[in-house]
Amino acid sequence: MLTEVRKSLKLMLYYLKFNISSAMEYRTSFLIQCFGMMLNNSAFIFFWWILFNNVNTIGGYTFRDEMMLWAISSTSFGICFITFGNISNITRMILNGELDTYLLQPRDPLMNIVCSKTEVSAWGDTLYGIIMFFLIRGFDMKGFMLFLLFCVTGGLILACVRISFHALSFYSGNVEGLAHLVTDFLITFGIYPKGIFTGVVKFIIYTVIPTAFIVHIPAEIIMQFSIVRLLGVLAVTLLWIVIAYVMFYRGLKKYESGNLIISKL
Amino acid sequence: MKWYKYWQVSKITMVNSLVYFWNFLSRNVFFAFIMFVYMMLWRTIYAQKGTATIGGLTFKAMIWYLVVTELVTLSRTDLHNQVNNDVKSGNVAYLLNKPYNYVIYCFSYFVGEIGITLLSNSIIGLAIGFIFAGALEGFNIMHLPFIILSLLAGCTINFFIYLCLALTSFWVEENSAFFWIYSKLIFTIGGMLMPIELFPKWLQSLSQYMPFAYVTYVPARLAVDFSFMTFWSQFSIQLLYLGAFFVLAMFLYRKGVRNLNVNGG
Known part of the structure; x- marks a missing residue:
């Protein structure tokens, strides 16, 4: 089991290295996308600045608390899309029968599939979140270590929820629209104060769309440390990894090859 | 006869759009979702502030304002991506000898698609407005045709700005950052996320001189607070911007085609 995990992590690192070299091939394009995305995200500072000029607190x-949500959301999203950039294509690959190449290779197919692409603009999101953190907290190294940990757990939960929804394609055909919507939900719930959500929505952000564990609770832990809540976030991350693996591999038994001849270099 | 071919393009696009009905429906789910989040956000803000109006709008009017701004933003085509690809891939070379004007062809395509998206989004928008906010106080149905005119002008200005940005691909290889930045300008100083009355005074006057407010803010403000004086003054500026961006798109296309250099065939 541990050997398998080590092998998977090694594969993930190789893909990351390869994808970075590939992105760097077109350096100007990389820089434009990266800084363009940072500028894009900065627009929301304006929105919140205006709102908080009208009221002192929202929910x-x-x-500063709101900007912390942005910092964690942005870097978690960035980590997810840099490392697991191929998740968005899972449904299409299942429907077109394009998984064969990955199934024949001597590595964990799920890890192999999701890591095989990267989203260049996600580097801008990652950097934006880090810069935002330092602007809010200054050089708080303990806080920064926690921030990095939560961005990794956030990126993992985000990736696992998306994989789980894409894996529904094994059972019920094209769920691409639903998977995209879930990604939108995950991102949108995370950039608004938790206090505005009540009733059913509050229940949803703790369960099916676990934004509370990606963004809100981590932000609270950074502001006021709690070991119990930290362990809670780690446990939920582990739970979602298990759910994603079970959903994908159970579904894979229903997979039908399309006899499509493709080469993967 | 000259315009008949463009009418046919619009008709074919309209029929094609109806085929992808589920795609439109998934966009509408996002519309409903984002409005639900806005409703929770603004409900909290109004409760926190304890005043009946913010930026001159009641809570109901604010929700209807946001319904209209979202309606304009979501009712756009992704044709600019196609134009981008046509120019980058060199496919535009095959379009040069076709018996139509490329910019008007794109506009006909837009008319066909917008017909369906605007209709389906309007139905959903009305449902959302009535469910989340209820009927708007003092709304006169006689004003509706004028509001629709302003809404259509906003959508069309938005289309021509996107087209102009897409046509920059004749000179700039990687222009996706332009689209992100433009969409965020609409979000912010275009008044999509909140009415520009909430901005500081200097920014309000700046926004009034920019085209972005005429895409989203003007039709939305007319929908919740109509007067014929405002309509005639704002709608005439909308028409001016519309003409200016149409001329700019024609100019960019003609100049770009002269610079075009396609290798191979």
Whole structure:
């Protein structure tokens, strides 16, 4: 089991290295996309700045708390899309019978599939979140270590929820629209104060769309450390990894090859 | 006869759009979702502030304002991506000898698609407005045709700005950052996320001189607070911007085609 995990992590690192070299091939394009995305995200500072000029707190959050949500959301999203950039294509690959190449290779197919692509603009999201963190907290190294840990757990939960929804394609055909919507939900819930969500929505962000564990609770732990809540976030991350693996491999038994001849270099 | 071919393009696009009905429906789910989040956000803000109006709008009017701004933003085509690809791939060379004007062809395509998206989004928008906010106080149905005119002008200005940005691909290889930045300008100083009355005074006057407010803010403000004086003054500026961006698109296309250099065939 541990050997398998080590092998998978090694594969992930190789893909990451390869994808970075590939992105760097077109350096100007990389820089434009990266800084363009940072500028794109900055527009929302303006929105919140105007809102907080009108009220002191929204749902118990101050402007700084809100920007912390943005920092964690942005870097988690960035880590997810840099490392697991091929998740968005899972449904299409299942429907077109394009998984054969991955199934024949001597590595964990799920890891092999999701890591085989990267999203260049996600580097801009990652950097944006880090810069935002330092702007809010200054050089708080303990806080920064926690921030990095939560961005990794956030990126993993985000990836696992998306994989789980894409894996539904094994059972019920094209669920691409649903998977995209889930990604939108995950991102949108994470960039608004938790205090505005009540009733059913509050239940949803703790369960099916676990944004509370990706963004809100980590932000609270950075502001006020709690070991119990930290362990809670780690446990939920592990749970979603298990769910994604079970959903994908159970579904894979129903997979039908399309006899499509493709080469993967 | 000259315009008949463009009418046919619009008709074919309209029929094609109806085929992808589920795609439109998934966009509408996002529309409903984002409006639900806005409703929760603004409900909290109004409760926090404890005043009946913010930026001169009641809570109901604010929700209807946001319904209209979202309606304009979501009712756009992704044709600019196609134009981008046509120019980058050199496919535009095959379009040069076709018996139509490329810019008007794109506009006909837009008319065909917008007909369906605007209709389906309007139905959903009305449902959302009535469910989330209820009927708007003091709304006069006689004003509706004028509001629709302003809405259509906003959508068309938005289309021509996107087209101009797409046509920059004749000179700039990687222009996706332009689209992100433009969409964020619409979000912010275009008044998509909130009415520009909430901005500081200097920014309000700046916004009034930019084209972005005429895409989203003007039709939305007319929908919730109509007066014929405002309509005639704002709608005439919308028409001016519309003409200006149409001329700019024609100019960019003609100049770009002269610079075009396609290798192979």
